[in-house]
Amino acid sequence: MIIPARRLIGAAALGAVLVSCGSGDGNLPKHSTDKPSPRSAASAPASSPARPTRQPAPQKPAPQRPPTVAPGPGGLTPVFERAHGDTAKIVALTFDADMTADQGPRAERGEHFDNPDLIASLRRLEVPSTVFMTGRWAEEYPDQARSIGNDPLFEVANHSYSHYAFASPCYGLPALDEESMRSDVQRAFDAFHRAGVRNVAPYFRFPGGCYDDRALRALAPARVTAVQWDVVSGDPFEKDPDVVVRHVLDGVKPGSLVVMHCTRSAAPATDEAIQRIVPELRRRGYRFVKVSELIGH
DSSP states (O other): OOSSOOOOOOHHHHHHHTOOOOOOOSOOOOOOOOOOOHHHHHHSOTTOOOOOOOOOOOOOOOOOOOOOOOOOGGGOOOEEOOOOSSOOSEEEEEEEEOOOTTOHHHHHTTOOOOOHHHHHHHHHHTOOEEEEEOHHHHHHSHHHHHHHHTOTTEEEEEOOSSOOBSSSSSTTOOBOOHHHHHHHHHHHHHHHHHHTOOOEEEEEOOGGGOOOHHHHHHHGGGOOEEEOOSEEOOOTTOOOHHHHHHHHHHHOOTTEEEEEEOOTTTOTTHHHHHHHHHHHHHHTTOEEEOHHHHHHO
16 A cells, blocks of 8 residues: 655665666477379379368467666666656556465455456546556465466556565655565466466566565565556545546656546555546647556656
């Protein structure tokens, strides 16, 4: 869950922040294209039709891996906040599907950490989006995780397994040590795999947006790009969609990256806000993209 963006990055990692950026092995089955010899043709019955030559099936192009940002100084995990330079009027809406490792009992009592109406609105409005999902969320809602993760409109990125803090203090979240940070990231990827999520991008969002040099070092073996934002929607615990709409529309500029949430219990106004934000930004000439396309710019 994110309230204001909070970065605890050290001097070494700050230099990393603005560093921008198969299928098949080609061994298809070989089929003979040799023509029959004259002797074979002569000996064949006159009524036998010529057998058509089988052509090899066309080779599918290898899927493209989503772009990442080059590592920072000392191999630190790079951090991406928005597209810079001569950027077209594009904007990436991102949604954090938050659930901490210890919130299972609350879900059992009926608390909704999902928001299927929001996902339905994004589909109806045809808005390409990136969902930063915790592994615990994927375990709690595997059918929804699989549906989102197999829909080409979306890409799923890693928001940790536990939604515990990678730097402290961080809004009261329990803190992880370095070794636990590494395993927590991998545990989330494993949860996506078990749920059948296919469109997984090599991006990571720190819980609460909190990180420092130690967290960037711990994350480096995962070879992901840490994705932050430049527009805070203000949707956590906000019940008035007008507030969310105003924050987003006032903050967006070409190349912006907006952070929002996909949890009914903690962000109840997001769905209604989206239904007003999307048409207005389109009226202003903006096109919606996933984080992968934004990084590609």
